Every structure is written in C-alpha cells, then in structure tokens.
Amino acid sequence: MIASSQSTTLVNTCCSLKPLARDSARRRTSTDRIITKGRYRGRMINRARQKIERAFASSSASSSREEMMKEIKKLKEENEELKRMGVRLDRCDDVDIDDDILPIITEVIPSSSSLKDVLKKAGGLRRDPRRDSDVEWPLPITMVGCPIGDEDKKPFWETRPKNDANELFFADDATAAKKTKNPLKISHVTAELAPLAKVGGLGDVTQGLGRAMKMQGHDVEIILPFYQSLVHGEIFDLKHVMDFDVPKGMKWDGENKVSMMKTSAYSGNIGGCNVILLKPHDEANSNIFKGGKIYGGSYNELDAYLYFSRASLEYLNVSRRNPDVIHVHEWQTCAVPMLYWEEYHGKTNLNKAKIVLTIHNLDNTGECREEEFFATGVNGAKFNVIEKALDERTIGHNPERLCLMKGGVIYSNKVTTVSPTYAKETLNGNGGFMSNILKQNKDKFLGILNGIDYQLWNPALDATLPANFAPGNKMTENKKICKKYLQIGLGLDVDDSKPLIVCISRLVPQKGIHLIERAVTQSEANGNQFVLLGSGHSDGGFKRMANEEFSQVNSKNVRLMITYSDALSRLMYAAADFVLVPSMFEPCGLTQMIAMRYGALPIVRSTGGLADTVIDCDCDSVNGNGFVFHNADNNSLDDCVLRAIKSFKDRKKFASLQERVALVDYGWEASGNMYASLYESL
Numbered sequence: 001m002i003a004s005s006q007s008t009t010l011v012n013t014c015c016s017l018k019p020l021a022r023d024s025a026r027r028r029t030s031t032d033r034i035i036t037k038g039r040y041r042g043r044m045i046n047r048a049r050q051k052i053e054r055a056f057a058s059s060s061a062s063s064s065r066e067e068m069m070k071e072i073k074k075l076k077e078e079n080e081e082l083k084r085m086g087v088r089l090d091r092c093d094d095v096d097i098d099d100d101i102l103p104i105i106t107e108v109i110p111s112s113s114s115l116k117d118v119l120k121k122a123g124g125l126r127r128d129p130r131r132d133s134d135v136e137w138p139l140p141i142t143m144v145g146c147p148i149g150d151e152d153k154k155p156f157w158e159t160r161p162k163n164d165a166n167e168l169f170f171a172d173d174a175t176a177a178k179k180t181k182n183p184l185k186i187s188h189v190t191a192e193l194a195p196l197a198k199v200g201g202l203g204d205v206t207q208g209l210g211r212a213m214k215m216q217g218h219d220v221e222i223i224l225p226f227y228q229s230l231v232h233g234e235i236f237d238l239k240h241v242m243d244f245d246v247p248k249g250m251k252w253d254g255e256n257k258v259s260m261m262k263t264s265a266y267s268g269n270i271g272g273c274n275v276i277l278l279k280p281h282d283e284a285n286s287n288i289f290k291g292g293k294i295y296g297g298s299y300n301e302l303d304a305y306l307y308f309s310r311a312s313l314e315y316l317n318v319s320r321r322n323p324d325v326i327h328v329h330e331w332q333t334c335a336v337p338m339l340y341w342e343e344y345h346g347k348t349n350l351n352k353a354k355i356v357l358t359i360h361n362l363d364n365t366g367e368c369r370e371e372e373f374f375a376t377g378v379n380g381a382k383f384n385v386i387e388k389a390l391d392e393r394t395i396g397h398n399p400e401r402l403c404l405m406k407g408g409v410i411y412s413n414k415v416t417t418v419s420p421t422y423a424k425e426t427l428n429g430n431g432g433f434m435s436n437i438l439k440q441n442k443d444k445f446l447g448i449l450n451g452i453d454y455q456l457w458n459p460a461l462d463a464t465l466p467a468n469f470a471p472g473n474k475m476t477e478n479k480k481i482c483k484k485y486l487q488i489g490l491g492l493d494v495d496d497s498k499p500l501i502v503c504i505s506r507l508v509p510q511k512g513i514h515l516i517e518r519a520v521t522q523s524e525a526n527g528n529q530f531v532l533l534g535s536g537h538s539d540g541g542f543k544r545m546a547n548e549e550f551s552q553v554n555s556k557n558v559r560l561m562i563t564y565s566d567a568l569s570r571l572m573y574a575a576a577d578f579v580l581v582p583s584m585f586e587p588c589g590l591t592q593m594i595a596m597r598y599g600a601l602p603i604v605r606s607t608g609g610l611a612d613t614v615i616d617c618d619c620d621s622v623n624g625n626g627f628v629f630h631n632a633d634n635n636s637l638d639d640c641v642l643r644a645i646k647s648f649k650d651r652k653k654f655a656s657l658q659e660r661v662a663l664v665d666y667g668w669e670a671s672g673n674m675y676a677s678l679y680e681s682l
C-alpha cells in the first residue's frame, strides 16, 4: 500500500502500483494517500485520466503524469484481457479506498455519487484470499442445521453476503448485447421470477430472458403475483401504481355471479427486471397467493392463477401499456391468450399485442373444470369444445374438462419450448396428450434453448463464495478453497483428493430419483463424496437417509441437504468437481449449464436439453464438456460416474478441462437473439 508519496494511484488487487513522482507539499495534502485496489473500467478510467491530467497540468510534474498514464494504460489492457476471457469484473468488495479519494472520485464521475457506485465500477475478483489462513472457515453444522455449540446462529451458507440485485443495473452496460433498431414493448406474465419468486428453472428463465431483451433495448415488464411470501425489503424501488377492478366469477345461491375484485398493482425491480406485482385488495376476504411459499401456500392454485391471468389483462388494459408482445409461461398463465382473443383484443385498449407461450415443462398442463374456469369471470363453456380447450381424453366423462395448456397453444401466435431436442421429443409422442395438440400446431411451435444469465451466475463476482475465481484467474486454487469450505461446513472429510459430486434438484420423479439414490450409495461405497441439495414431493426417502446412514455421525463422505437454498446451491456449484443430472426427461435443464460456468463437469442422462448442451469428453476430446449416459438403469449411471472419476485422477488434465468447460458459452445472447427474431416475426 502506498501511503506517503504524492500520488493519484490506482492499485489493483493483483499488483500494487508504485508511488508516482514527488510533487509539492501543497499537492501532497490534496492528492496524497489516494489509494485504491481494483481495476477501473474504460469509462471511469477515461474520466479519471482527464481529471488527473487537469490536476497535474498546473504542476511541473510531467514525469508523474507520464507514469500515471502508463499505469492507466496497463490497467486498460488488463481489463481488455479479462473481458476477452469472459470475466465480468464490475465490482470488487476488496476495494480499499482511503477517505481522501472519495471527493475526487465523485467529482470525476458526477453521476456516481456514492462509494458503492465507485466500487461497482471497479474490477477484480470480488474475494481473492491469498492464503488458506485468510479465509474465515465455517463452523460445521449439526444435525439440526446450526453451527456446533451455537444454536442461535444461522448455518454457514446463510451467513455469507447475498448477491446484491442492484448491482445488475451497473453490470448492464458491460454486456455485448446488440441494440435493437426496433424496440418492442414486451409484457411477460409469469408465476415465477428469480431470485425472489423462484422455485425452479422457470424463475431463472423469465429473469434471464427479460434482462437479455432489456439489454437489447426492448421495453420489458414482468407481471407477477404479489405472493405474500415475497420479502418486500428485497424488492427494489417498490411503489404502489394503481388500484383497479378485476371481474371474478363465483357461484352464489346456485347461480353464477360476477363481482369486481379490487386489485392493487405495484411496480418495482426484482433481480434487474422491471416488475408489476398484482395483489387482490381485499386481503381479509381473499386467500389468493397467501402463505409462506410460492406454490403450496394456503390458496387454491387454479383459482388464484385464473384470477391472476384475468387481472394481468385488466392491468394491461387500464394502464394503457398496449404491448406489442404478451409472453406467457406454463399452464398458470395460459388463460391469458384465451381471454385476450375472446374478450380483449379489439374490444379494449389492447389492440395490437401478439401472444407467445413458452412451455417449460409438460408435466403439468392445467386441468380445469368448466365451472372452475368461471373464476376468470368468463363462462368456461365458451372454451369447452374440441377446437378450443376441451381435453379430448375427458370426452364422455362427467364432467368433461378443459386443459389450459391446450387452450394456450391454440390461442397463442407462437409456442416455444425450452430446447430443440425437447421440442422433437414432444412431437414424437413424449409429451403425453399434448403431443397431438403440438403436432397439429407444429407450424407455430419451436424449441429455443434456454440460457443462463452470466452476470447472475458469475463465480468471479458471486458474493456467496468464500473465494472467487474465473477461467484463467485462480480457478483451481479458489475452487479448492470453496470445496474445503463446503467440506468443513458439512462435516465431511476435508480432502481435496476425493472427487466431489453434487446434485441440486427438485426432488420429483422427473429428476431420476432412483438414480440419485444410486449415486449416493455408490459414492459412499467407493469413497467418493456426494452432496445433495433438494426438496420436493419425492424427498421422503432422502430425509430418512439424511438422518440415518448418511447423518453427520455415520458418514464423512455423503451429506443430504433436504431444503431449498440459493446460497448453498452457489457454494456447491463452486465447490463441485461434478454435478449430477440424471433426469428421466429434462425440457432444458439449467443446472448443467451453471455447473460448467462454475468449473464443474456435468454428468447427465442424454435427454431433452441435456442432450443439446452436454458433449461426452470420452467421445470428443476437443469439445467434450461433461459425461453422458443414455439408459436409466444403475449400470449405465455407474459406468458413466466411473469414467468421470477416472478423468479426475489426472489432476493437471482435469484442471485444464475445468478451465475449458467454464468458457463454454451458454449465456442468453444467442437465445435472446432467437426470441428477438421470433417477436419481430409476429
């Protein structure tokens, strides 16, 4: 650190810059001890340079100025190099700024008036411990999840800082997104949005796609239920926008009656996306979206999402937003296209929107009786015919039923699903009853691979990690620290030579429960390590195993964490050597892509989006990025895991494989461009 000589000095985390030449005592007091670690990005460097040049112009310290310019040039080159490596260096917590620099920097960058802003413009790995002893190691958790000896404390993964959603605004200008010449107004209607309202991949995708389109210059708004479980303090800039009436049907004394449900719209920002949150006004008399969870709270989901679909259209109508595109997702919002074309288009302020439906998973298609559909205030009989939303399988049953997903397909202008292979699989009959409907509508149906948001999933900046890394920048050393951190925290053997396989998944039959169980028992038997993070309606068997044969007392190699935690998942991706995704079917899958980004090799069953994204290393040594098996039996899994572990044994080769895999590009750019073309084609 420089303390005494005259300097306006940028010191980065990797190399301390030398003090610059001497100057007068007067200048020493004003610009002395201006010390910072961190790389400054282009714009800031330019402004800083102008300021510094002005400051030096009045003195005769030309050698100082030259030296300063040299240092700035060097930093710029380093930034270019890091950008080229795909490392987004927007912020560095380690930045250590002497108080004296603040007035100068804030003067240099008038729009950035706080230290926080300055930090966001700085680069470097966010946390870069030089030695093991710099790391504050966690206290191992006990069976009940608290650190040993301190029951009042949170488990270790919850004590780390969270990623700050506000950072996203500052990261936006760092993307290479091509700006559109034809900005569109896009309104998404969705049940999930990461990070606050996320249960699985749907939340990640609405956030990632929404942000990708926003960065291209489109005007994107995401309409979301105002779930009671959302933490208000984590919604940035939350404001009440308006109250309006939403028609809501119900049976009263044997008669269908429509009453008006007062609804409030709030605006805000969640994870870098502009949101509109809708909430029934009448809190005392309505259960809608109440409870401590997104799904499975204390409300009737079908009734609530039908109300939400109608409320979204009412909001779009009264707000006069008149979007070009309404993009709906999953069965929960399929009533939107149905109601839009029957009740709104041409009859209200909504007169130009076209509708895109994305099917993220055909596991649930939204079964609905005619009278249940009346929750929208519109009689379901209108849709209860073969050409509209009648579920053909129920013909002759009492009662016959609607299928909301079918209605969504029929009434949308375009229908997408989340990978090309899943699109093919569904057309080939693997989509159950919906396969026929999609075949009949195949001209408007296509698969677009999901991406992951590279600013949100970025091991160089991820605040939840004890050590950050990027390809070419401390990947091996700092991944080792993350692994050790997880091993200590979970009470596993602290041993880097043991391959660590993790699985982060909803625990439902789709995800290959029997294969996850097999991997758990085989890992224990073979002396490998395995950590599961998951929850869901098939988690009962795992709960038992977690408390018995794989409890802290009984196993030093396997830990089963039956819970949901974003922070723990991030730490696990960073710590892992391998991430297992043995799905029976997988529309896209994001975990294998996140794994790669965090330098872990995916081990996957070849189905849907997993087949589109993972190439077996033993079949293709140049492009291989994981390990793939085909059949859903134990032997196929065991063989594949064995091959993966074999690759791990040659640590040098494995480290370079990790570096290469972390550079594979599954960001939103390519898929975002495909969605942009789709929107423009409507």
Ligand code: ADP
Binding pocket: 199, 200, 201, 202, 204, 504, 505, 506, 533, 534, 535, 563, 564, 565, 566, 569, 588, 589, 590, 591, 592, 594
């Ligand atoms: P799906 O949408 O079918 O659940 P995806 O692979 O598309 O599967 O997306 C799963 C997302 O949810 C990933 O971001 C993954 O990290 C996350 N996730 C799944 N289970 C958990 C959990 N128990 N805790 C934290 N995150 C989880």
